[in-house]
Amino acid sequence: MLKVRTRIAPSPTGDPHVGTAYIALFNRCFAHQQGGEFILRIEDTDQVRSTSKSESDILAALRWLGLSWCEGPDIGGPCGPYRQSERSALYSEEIKTLLDRGHAFRCFCTADRLNELRARQMQEKAALGYDGHCLKLSQEEVTAMLEQGIEHVIRMRVPKEGDCVFHDMLRGEIRIAWQQIDMQVLIKSDGLPTYHFANVVDDHHMQISHVIRGEEWINSTPKHLLLYQYFGWTPPTYCHMPLLRNPDKSKLSKRKNPTSINYYRDMGYLPQAVVNYLGQMGWTMPDGREVFSVAEMTAAFDLSRVSLGGPVFDVDKLTWLNGKYLREQVSDEEFIRLYRDWAFAAHKVARIVPLLKDRVDRFTDVAPLAGFFLAGLPAIDADSFAHKSLDAEVIKRILQFTLWSFENLPGFSRDGIEHTCMSLAARMDLKIRDFLFPLFVAMSGKAVSTSVVDSISILGLDITRARLRHAITVLGGISNKEAKVLEKDFQQFGGIGD
Ligand code: GLU
Numbered sequence: 001m002l003k004v005r006t007r008i009a010p011s012p013t014g015d016p017h018v019g020t021a022y023i024a025l026f027n028r029c030f031a032h033q034q035g036g037e038f039i040l041r042i043e044d045t046d047q048v049r050s051t052s053k054s055e056s057d058i059l060a061a062l063r064w065l066g067l068s069w070c071e072g073p074d075i076g077g078p079c080g081p082y083r084q085s086e087r088s089a090l091y092s093e094e095i096k097t098l099l100d101r102g103h104a105f106r107c108f109c110t111a112d113r114l115n116e117l118r119a120r121q122m123q124e125k126a127a128l129g130y131d132g133h134c135l136k137l138s139q140e141e142v143t144a145m146l147e148q149g150i151e152h153v154i155r156m157r158v159p160k161e162g163d164c165v166f167h168d169m170l171r172g173e174i175r176i177a178w179q180q181i182d183m184q185v186l187i188k189s190d191g192l193p194t195y196h197f198a199n200v201v202d203d204h205h206m207q208i209s210h211v212i213r214g215e216e217w218i219n220s221t222p223k224h225l226l227l228y229q230y231f232g233w234t235p236p237t238y239c240h241m242p243l244l245r246n247p248d249k250s251k252l253s254k255r256k257n258p259t260s261i262n263y264y265r266d267m268g269y270l271p272q273a274v275v276n277y278l279g280q281m282g283w284t285m286p287d288g289r290e291v292f293s294v295a296e297m298t299a300a301f302d303l304s305r306v307s308l309g310g311p312v313f314d315v316d317k318l319t320w321l322n323g324k325y326l327r328e329q330v331s332d333e334e335f336i337r338l339y340r341d342w343a344f345a346a347h348k349v350a351r352i353v354p355l356l357k358d359r360v361d362r363f364t365d366v367a368p369l370a371g372f373f374l375a376g377l378p379a380i381d382a383d384s385f386a387h388k389s390l391d392a393e394v395i396k397r398i399l400q401f402t403l404w405s406f407e408n409l410p411g412f413s414r415d416g417i418e419h420t421c422m423s424l425a426a427r428m429d430l431k432i433r434d435f436l437f438p439l440f441v442a443m444s445g446k447a448v449s450t451s452v453v454d455s456i457s458i459l460g461l462d463i464t465r466a467r468l469r470h471a472i473t474v475l476g477g478i479s480n481k482e483a484k485v486l487e488k489d490f491q492q493f494g495g496i497g498d
Helices: 018-033 053-064 088-102 110-123 139-147 195-205 215-231 261-266 271-278 293-299 315-328 332-343 347-358 363-374 394-407 414-427 432-444 452-474 481-490
Strands: 005-008 037-039 106-109 155-158 163-169 172-175 186-187 210-214 237-242
Touching: 005 018, 005 163, 005 394, 018 037, 018 053, 018 210, 018 237, 018 261, 018 271, 018 293, 053 261, 088 106, 088 186, 088 195, 088 215, 106 139, 155 215, 163 215, 163 237, 172 215, 186 195, 195 215, 195 394, 210 215, 215 237, 261 271, 261 452, 271 315, 347 363, 347 452, 363 452, 394 414, 394 432, 394 452, 394 481, 414 432, 432 452
Parallel strands: 005 037, 210 237
Antiparallel strands: 106 155, 155 186, 163 172
């Protein structure tokens, strides 16, 4: 019988997302319940957006949650390497098969032509997608263009008529008209594969039996199945999990909710509670119990019991569950150890102490000065922002512009934070002292504290984002209309530039 093998295949292009952990959890439970294997592959085909920092953060976050894998870039395994950027030779080899069989073709269309095509299709309200222009090229023409070294991509052929019909473990039969499927680029002009091609080639070579992934991939599945057919490979079984949602039922997004696993770690949630809560997303234990471990979930796991109603990731409910863990699952001794490890994490304390030393005379001075490093959202209200020359509107503008700039700041380094503040203050025509005032209050709850730039850098983007947002909220928030105006002003005034 076919061995069950599942995988999580994150793209290292940002913070470790709770959605990645959720999909990893269900893949792992399914595989282990079936006596199978769960592996981790890094899909870094997007060379511009992929970073090794994001990769190591994702691995660390999954490890923190206890979602271990038995093969992966960090531990190797029989189907390695497990990083797509290290598997180029395989993709070059495999694309030849499709070209030789006529299932894929070279496309020399310029970006200008493709843009024009798109504009025309939009104007005519026609389906968007490649029009097959280069399918008309003769072999001689292709050879000549290759000899001239003309830049090109490789696309897959897609039937024009009929439907792609496939079975989804949760949704049953899914039918998608081929007409809706684009002639997907498989190999980019730099010779590297796109997600779709690398994903299929790797799932096959890594002997993945079940692809359990988010529902946003349903529309890509016909392309993937067609590739399996072209290669003559047996496709895996597909299962598209419901997407996590904000309490207002929109797709979970960091604009409305913290989505980085690091945020939950930094806010002092227990990994067991976070993973338990993720296990409640679309899943209930057969006996209805709310507190369960990954091992218990695995033992009881049955994919057909996953419900498709959009699971809501509600931070308040997670907080409640975390409290239950602290009260009922953690002994006093464990509490001390866990709290100490969290609050006095060596890498953090080593950066905080130098900021404090010059400002304290006794240890009793430490907590009032540095307590905000260990707190959640500061206890502030609109009055906390009273200032001789800045009104609430300007203060909200400072906070919002800072937040947008920080979100675009690669690496979120101390120097980058400082530079951002200086340049924003200059562009807003504010004295740096005045500019920093609302940041001090938003971050520490007080107008005076340890250096705000250093504090922000130690607290990290996730906590900073939450505090800036909280500050904006206590100042009355920003309506959608106001946000539009602010966005426009922010762009006009150079956005994130220098
Ligand atoms: N790299 C894709 C992602 O980031 C994987 C999708 C899949 O599981 O096929 O979600």
